[in-house]
Amino acid sequence: MRHSPVAVLAVASLALVGAGPPPVDAGKPLTPNDIVAAAAPAEWTRISPEDLLVMDLPPDTKGRARRVVIQLMPAPFSQGWIGNIRKLVAARWFDGIAVVRAQDNYVVQWGDPDGEDPNKAKPLPKGLRVVPESEYVAANAKVSDMPFEVPLAGHAARPGNAGKPRVAVRSLDRSLPRDSYASFTGHSTSGWPVAFDSAGIWPVHCYGMVGVGRGLSPDTGTGAELYVVIGQAPRQLDRNIALVGRVIEGIEDLSTMPRGTGPLGFYETAAERTPILSVRMGSGVAGLPAYEYLSTESASFAAYVDKRANRKDDFYIQPAGGVDVCNVPVPVRRVGAVTRPVGK
Amino acid sequence: MRHSPVAVLAVASLALVGAGPPPVDAGKPLTPNDIVAAAAPAEWTRISPEDLLVMDLPPDTKGRARRVVIQLMPAPFSQGWIGNIRKLVAARWFDGIAVVRAQDNYVVQWGDPDGEDPNKAKPLPKGLRVVPESEYVAANAKVSDMPFEVPLAGHAARPGNAGKPRVAVRSLDRSLPRDSYASFTGHSTSGWPVAFDSAGIWPVHCYGMVGVGRGLSPDTGTGAELYVVIGQAPRQLDRNIALVGRVIEGIEDLSTMPRGTGPLGFYETAAERTPILSVRMGSGVAGLPAYEYLSTESASFAAYVDKRANRKDDFYIQPAGGVDVCNVPVPVRRVGAVTRPVGK
Numbered sequence: 001m002r003h004s005p006v007a008v009l010a011v012a013s014l015a016l017v018g019a020g021p022p023p024v025d026a027g028k029p030l031t032p033n034d035i036v037a038a039a040a041p042a043e044w045t046r047i048s049p050e051d052l053l054v055m056d057l058p059p060d061t062k063g064r065a066r067r068v069v070i071q072l073m074p075a076p077f078s079q080g081w082i083g084n085i086r087k088l089v090a091a092r093w094f095d096g097i098a099v100v101r102a103q104d105n106y107v108v109q110w111g112d113p114d115g116e117d118p119n120k121a122k123p124l125p126k127g128l129r130v131v132p133e134s135e136y137v138a139a140n141a142k143v144s145d146m147p148f149e150v151p152l153a154g155h156a157a158r159p160g161n162a163g164k165p166r167v168a169v170r171s172l173d174r175s176l177p178r179d180s181y182a183s184f185t186g187h188s189t190s191g192w193p194v195a196f197d198s199a200g201i202w203p204v205h206c207y208g209m210v211g212v213g214r215g216l217s218p219d220t221g222t223g224a225e226l227y228v229v230i231g232q233a234p235r236q237l238d239r240n241i242a243l244v245g246r247v248i249e250g251i252e253d254l255s256t257m258p259r260g261t262g263p264l265g266f267y268e269t270a271a272e273r274t275p276i277l278s279v280r281m282g283s284g285v286a287g288l289p290a291y292e293y294l295s296t297e298s299a300s301f302a303a304y305v306d307k308r309a310n311r312k313d314d315f316y317i318q319p320a321g322g323v324d325v326c327n328v329p330v331p332v333r334r335v336g337a338v339t340r341p342v343g344k
Numbered sequence: 345m346r347h348s349p350v351a352v353l354a355v356a357s358l359a360l361v362g363a364g365p366p367p368v369d370a371g372k373p374l375t376p377n378d379i380v381a382a383a384a385p386a387e388w389t390r391i392s393p394e395d396l397l398v399m400d401l402p403p404d405t406k407g408r409a410r411r412v413v414i415q416l417m418p419a420p421f422s423q424g425w426i427g428n429i430r431k432l433v434a435a436r437w438f439d440g441i442a443v444v445r446a447q448d449n450y451v452v453q454w455g456d457p458d459g460e461d462p463n464k465a466k467p468l469p470k471g472l473r474v475v476p477e478s479e480y481v482a483a484n485a486k487v488s489d490m491p492f493e494v495p496l497a498g499h500a501a502r503p504g505n506a507g508k509p510r511v512a513v514r515s516l517d518r519s520l521p522r523d524s525y526a527s528f529t530g531h532s533t534s535g536w537p538v539a540f541d542s543a544g545i546w547p548v549h550c551y552g553m554v555g556v557g558r559g560l561s562p563d564t565g566t567g568a569e570l571y572v573v574i575g576q577a578p579r580q581l582d583r584n585i586a587l588v589g590r591v592i593e594g595i596e597d598l599s600t601m602p603r604g605t606g607p608l609g610f611y612e613t614a615a616e617r618t619p620i621l622s623v624r625m626g627s628g629v630a631g632l633p634a635y636e637y638l639s640t641e642s643a644s645f646a647a648y649v650d651k652r653a654n655r656k657d658d659f660y661i662q663p664a665g666g667v668d669v670c671n672v673p674v675p676v677r678r679v680g681a682v683t684r685p686v687g688k
Contacts, residue, residue: 061405104595104596104599105551105552105595105599133661136662178522178523178524179522179524179666180522180523180653180664180666180667180668180671181664181665181666181667181668206576207449207575207576208449216658216659217658217659217660217661230575231551231574231575231576232550232551232575232576232577232668232670232671233576233668233671234671235664235668235671236652236655236660236664236667236671238662238664239661239662240655240659240660240661240662251448251449252448252602252603255448255449255599255600256599256600256601256602256603257600258596258600259596259599259600308580309524311580311584314560314561315560315561315584316561316580316584317477317561317583317584318480318582318583318584320524320525320579320580320582321525322523322524322525323524323525323580324524324525324576324577324579324668326576327524327576327577327578327579327580
């Protein structure tokens with residue numbers, strides 16, 4: 001009856017993403033991890049350091065350095081807010097602000113703790129755009145212009161969609177999408193989890209995604225206040241708030257922060273807040289490792305999605321026959337080193 | 345351009361569940377929180393202390409007491425494992441074991457750190473059942489015997505289902521379920537998130553759900569090693585591993601634990617593990633508050649599900665038109681006091 005704790009749930013989760021191939025055992029069914037580990041070098045895409053935010057926090061209570069690395073999204077998504085964030089970083093505006101909120105199963109958020117008080121608020125740099133709500137959805141990016149990796153064979157039949165699905169999943173129902181929040185979900189060819197319908201394409205709120213805090217509509221936020229998802233995907237926020245990127249390294253430094261005891265997880269005292277030492281573009285950080293993600297156009301990514309939807313191996317006895325877009329984290333690794341992907 | 349940090353994402357998340365009605369503003373659309381706060385006393389169901397596990401951990405680094413309260417599931421779900429857990433608690437077997445694993449966006453797990461070593465492993469009490477894999481699904485519980493709250497109007501048309509859906513949601517497609525992992529999802533009348541198809545009914549892996557660690561198939565675990573979900577719902581584990589309950593209070597004490605640096609988030613040294621002081625049934629804990637959950641058969645729960653699927657208020661501009669079963673946490677509160685529900 002006794003069993004190894006190390007074996008427990010072992011096959012269920014994504015292990016470290018290494019550069020080398022997995023140990024070969026011809027008799028063993030592959031896991032998603034095996035597929036990622038065996039991906040060819042050409043299937044990995046380098047992330048430009050110009051698209052990385054590097055956020056340094058003070059060392060933790062044990063003296064360990066804390067650094068969070070965020071990848072910003074490419075066009076056609078949220079470029080108005082992302083332009084603002086680049087200006088804020090250039091002005092070093094984020095340096096000295098703080099993590100102001102940690103709400104369990106929801107978000108960790110950083111911004112100006114004095115933002116509410118006009119006399120004390122940190123002035124924003126000039127030239128920030130006021131981005132309209134219409135930019136929550138990339139309405140001009142037609143699905144036919146942008147083939148998607150979707151976990152549904154039925155997707156190919158969509159009128160106006162010239163792209164063929166590269167991933168066939170044994171869905172319980174192949175003819176229709178199986179997502180509560182959108183007609184279709186998948187991954188953009190640029191590597192991002194998205195949803196789409198006839199109105200356009202939009203990024204989705206998965207674990208580790210970074211969004212722009214805002215006030216009540218019609219405010220859309222500037223980008224000076226950001227949050228990261230640390231729980232069940234709050235997909236109801238899709239199309240209601242801007243997403244600008246995802247954490248690719250160091251999310252543990254945010255997700256383990258003590259939860260705030262005020263309403264919505266805001267910290268009630270200054271002493272509880274974690275200060276942000278600095279936020280820099282990756283291109284300005286000496287010694288930053290190079291990062292790459294597994295191309296969502298690659299054959300290995302297609303096989304990885306399929307295996308995530310159909311686990312059947314020494315651990316799994318019942319394949320799900322489907323997978324949620326937020327349970328398909330895009331693998332990311334340091335080049336020439338071992339790191340963790342976002343998620344499991 | 346500047347806005348209140350307190351307002352940011354304010355309407356998006358479930359606030360404290362208080363006993364009183366919300367402030368009334370006739371012109372304002374209700375939020376899910378408003379609906380829960382206004383539920384009638386008779387809509388709340390008391391949780392028997394016989395169905396609660398109370399797990400005490402040592403105080404945190406700031407001297408704050410840490411207590412995790414877990415509600416066990418009722419029949420027809422997982423009763424073989426739950427019977428074992430009751431025996432383990434009666435034998436005080438959990439006292440002195442430890443949290444051995446914390447993997448980001450996945451699980452926190454506790455068990456015998458020496459379980460791997462036959463010479464050092466803590467002996468299990470006699471009389472534990474070896475539960476077969478077939479019990480992952482309650483195959484004998486027909487849907488027709490058990491009406492469900494489902495967020496889909498199409499559910500009523502299911503052959504053999506005598507129950508009428510109490511919750512109508514403006515789904516993007518009313519005729520079919522919108523879940524990647526099961527034909528149908530909803531909440532059992534006993535208050536639990538479930539999925540079902542022609543094979544039977546099974547509980548699902550949402551945030552805060554507690555499951556039974558195990559080795560490779562055909563092992564199903566005894567219940568001596570337990571985990572709690574602390575990230576995106578790992579629904580691929582449904583029907584592959586036993587779920588036995590959910591955390592109703594104190595999940596923050598687990599979800600914020602430092603992540604283990606070993607494979608799968610296991611702690612690499614004994615010093616990193618958090619010891620478990622004791623686990624007792626709620627009926628044996630002096631001074632334990634009474635807890636109750638919002639009945640999933642109540643009108644307020646139906647309205648709450650509907651509102652979760654269709655947010656449109658001062659914050660939300662685009663209702664989703666649907667909701668994932670794991671984004672409908674069943675509200676739980678202390679009787680006569682204010683507490684937090686599981687989730688948001």
